[in-house]
Amino acid sequence: MIFDSDAMIWLGRGDTRARGVFEANPRPGLSLVTLMELYQGSRSALELRTTRSFVNKLEIRLLPINEAIG
Numbered sequence: 269m270i271f272d273s274d275a276m277i278w279l280g281r282g283d284t285r286a287r288g289v290f291e292a293n294p295r296p297g298l299s300l301v302t303l304m305e306l307y308q309g310s311r312s313a314l315e316l317r318t319t320r321s322f323v324n325k326l327e328i329r330l331l332p333i334n335e336a337i338g
Contacts, residue, residue, distance in 0.1 A: 270297040270331065273305040280322050290326075297329040299337045 278286035290296055310316035
């Protein structure tokens with residue numbers, strides 16, 4: 269399953285339903301487009317570092333931009 273920026277934000281805020289869906293997927297994915305959206309939405313350098321750390325800890329598959337994702 270590929271997670272969008274809204275789902276990642278909910279996950280980062282500790283939403284239990286988002287966590288359940290994420291943990292129920294054996295190979296969760298995140299497109300590079302979504303990753304850039306999360307980075308762009310950071311309002312400070314600290315928030316950007318926090319977002320990067322959060323994504324790295326998830327061990328989520330980063331998916332390249334292709335026709336289907338684009």
